[in-house]
Amino acid sequence: MxxxxxxxxxxxAPKFCTPSDYEVIDMPLPTIKKPDDVLIRVHAAGINxxxxxxxxxxxxxxxxxxxxxIKIGIEGSGVVVAVGPAVTKFKPGDEVYTTAQPGRPFxxxxxxxxxxxxxxxxxxxxxxxxxxxxxxxxATLLGFTLTAYQCAETALRLMRENGVTGGLEGKTVFVPGxxxxxxxxxxxxxxxxxxxxxxxxxVSTAKLPLVEQYLPGLVDQVVDYTAVKRxxxxxxxxxxxxxxxxxxxxxxxxxxxxxxxxxxxxxxxLPDPTLFREMLPTAPFWIFWALTVxxxxxxxxxxxxxxxxxxxxxxxxxxxxxxxVGELIATGKVKAVNRIVALEDIQAVxxxxxxxxxxxxxxxxxxxxxx
Numbered sequence: 001m002x003x004x005x006x007x008x009x010x011x012x013a014p015k016f017c018t019p020s021d022y023e024v025i026d027m028p029l030p031t032i033k034k035p036d037d038v039l040i041r042v043h044a045a046g047i048n049x050x051x052x053x054x055x056x057x058x059x060x061x062x063x064x065x066x067x068x069x070i071k072i073g074i075e076g077s078g079v080v081v082a083v084g085p086a087v088t089k090f091k092p093g094d095e096v097y098t099t100a101q102p103g104r105p106f107x108x109x110x111x112x113x114x115x116x117x118x119x120x121x122x123x124x125x126x127x128x129x130x131x132x133x134x135x136x137x138x139a140t141l142l143g144f145t146l147t148a149y150q151c152a153e154t155a156l157r158l159m160r161e162n163g164v165t166g167g168l169e170g171k172t173v174f175v176p177g178x179x180x181x182x183x184x185x186x187x188x189x190x191x192x193x194x195x196x197x198x199x200x201x202x203v204s205t206a207k208l209p210l211v212e213q214y215l216p217g218l219v220d221q222v223v224d225y226t227a228v229k230r231x232x233x234x235x236x237x238x239x240x241x242x243x244x245x246x247x248x249x250x251x252x253x254x255x256x257x258x259x260x261x262x263x264x265x266x267x268x269x270l271p272d273p274t275l276f277r278e279m280l281p282t283a284p285f286w287i288f289w290a291l292t293v294x295x296x297x298x299x300x301x302x303x304x305x306x307x308x309x310x311x312x313x314x315x316x317x318x319x320x321x322x323x324x325v326g327e328l329i330a331t332g333k334v335k336a337v338n339r340i341v342a343l344e345d346i347q348a349v350x351x352x353x354x355x356x357x358x359x360x361x362x363x364x365x366x367x368x369x370x371x
């Protein structure tokens with residue numbers, strides 16, 4: 001490692017702030033501290049909503065102290081430059097893609113960031129980058145594909161509990177946000193891997209002509225959500241077998257599900273307190289009370305139906321799922337939908353991160369190329 005520079009360029013939040021205050025500065029290189037750590041020369045970083053929420057101050061309700069400046073981004077791709085003594089699967093020179101979050105509980109105070117020239121990731125979270133995949137596309141896919149895969153597998157389990165056999169093949173699914181990061185990946189996975197029969201999704205008016213461009217032949221019905229008061233104005237109530245909810249209008253999707261056998265799996269709602277305790281065990285007690293009340297309200301809204309509902313948070317701690325997702329990506333079952341900006345173009349970076357933070361205006365995942 002003696003030939004490595006002492007400093008690197010890094011995207012940071014200098015304080016708890018929105019993306020308009022992000023900066024690109026010089027910082028010391030991260031170092032290998034754990035036996036399974038891998039140091040990566042980053043070529044591209046993917047930005048998630050959670051990255052911007054963390055930078056805004058989501059950790060302030062938790063015990064612990066954030067180190068400033070806050071590095072941005074927990075996903076990326078690049079080339080291995082050094083490995084810890086326990087690493088067996090990777091060596092310097094390997095092209096990889098990865099996340100810095102190995103599983104649960106989440107360490108939101110960790111000093112990690114992939115929108116930097118160098119980053120450290122634990123070996124269990126790393127996959128070899130397929131030669132057919134660009135660094136930018138690799139930085140796009142891993143997190144969203146894992147989440148979509150675990151949502152689909154959860155839906156299959158819930159469907160079996162409702163007496164539905166035969167998997168998702170031929171079924172009707174609703175995935176709002178066709179051109180969102182998770183939505184675009186989930187639609188591809190459901191059609192190309194699980195063989196669903198009909199996909200219904202939503203976009204704004206301006207994005208209607210873009211759905212076929214980015215997801216050719218995959219979305220059977222596109223609803224302009226700005227043109228309807230409620231989803232059932234465009235989609236028959238009870239006509240959907242599986243709702244994969246990617247937006248905050250969870251309650252509006254309940255009416256779409258088949259009341260006898262339907263399932264709703266959400267990534268954008270309030271989680272069960274038991275799951276939340278696995279994710280953030282040091283959260284204050286009142287949060288768990290509030291989450292319990294929310295689950296009671298969801299159950300109240302589903303009263304009189306047999307609809308199964310649950311919340312899913314992508315879990316990189318399940319290595320079997322991570323490797324399976326790597327196979328799906330390598331075989332082309334999902335392709336990247338992204339928008340790309342350069343690290344040193346700070347105005348474009350701020351604008352793109354603001355779209356991520358507000359969930360407004362962007363297409364697919366924001367990827368930052370690293371010089």
